[in-house]
Amino acid sequence: VLDGLEATRRIVADPDSSAAVLIVTTFDRDDYLFQALAAGASGFLLKNAGPEDLVAAVRVVASGDALLAPEVTRRVIARFAGEPEH
Template structure:
């Protein structure tokens, strides 16, 4: 059973999301929060697997709430950002802070259910048509020497794997491109994550853009 906390300042949004998620056999909504402060409190109290976090909320925005929640619970919780904008600098900041992806509020409700399952399984919600464009646009503003030095530690094959991850390819697709076994591709991806200190694909992609090995739009 996947446990969820929904953090959004709009009551109708929380209620509609809750109704859809609670109708699933494998998902249970433990609680709701109307702002970032309440989101932190609910997570400390209820220890959910996944937090649906609105980007813009009163008292404390979703970005800072995400940082604090992940700092406190680490890999025990996954944060899925919710936004009404497909290009939003707050979302890029949240990905850097450790969020596992983001979802547009206007997306079909079936996508919400899928997204919760994806991030609960330890994967990043990575829609190339939106997320990659967002990361590419804002990563060039926040390049760091530390990010570049970590990428420089990768072998040639690992750098190639990271470039493919940044393009949105799955392990299966990476294996096909490199003509290697899927298990070998998975092992390469895991080593890349370890060297970069990335918890999932979203953070690895941010590192790739910040280091300049992937150019936005290409």
């Protein structure tokens, strides 16, 4: 019944959980990306990623690090650096 963003918020907010959230989505939209990060997601990967990339992403997030799909990384940097978006 929940969407991925609300599920992420609840998982991250649970004090008894040490789970990290990796969002895997078809939504290659900045608004969804930034909402996912604001909700507490540790990673954001697009569904067009290959199987090796998915496995690597799960390992990265499970180890406590963060990961962004290469396709969105430039946009995140541009937004936080104040660069005009392309």
